[in-house]
Amino acid sequence: MNNQLIIEQNWWKRNWKWFLPTLLFSILTGLFLALSIDGNATDIAQAYSDNSLYEKAIEKARSNERVLEIIGDIKPIDKLAFIEGDAIYSNNNSSVALSLRIEGSKRKGKIDIIADKNGTKWEYKKINIRIKNPKEEIQILKDSIEVH
16 A cells, blocks of 8 residues: 555646636627627617607507407517617617517517607608518508608
8 A cells, every 4th residue: 555645736726727718718708798789788778768769660560450460469568678679770879770579469579660860750761570480571661651
């Protein structure tokens, strides 16, 4: 029997080879996500605060017969729909492309809105609703319309 004393190294000496690359990767991933989400987060917050933008578009969608047939009565937009959605403002925040999840009494879908702001009024260029299974796109608005 061998009575040699085995001296165990401390945690850092045993684990630095995997710890440093993992730490570096985590920091870089966090920075990338923070930089890429930052601009989109402010656009989503701005779209959420301007409720006339999406409420008028949903009001138009509720009056469409095809939407009522396929999706049913559209429920009010919840806060999570904005987190899951996408908003891109351009032209000094006077143009927006917005995509939100909507939920109807029959099924779910997404509403796509493209609009320009003229003073305090939104002029809608496009309002579409997309659904899956079967894949279909319902065009709500074909021409631009001014909404107060």
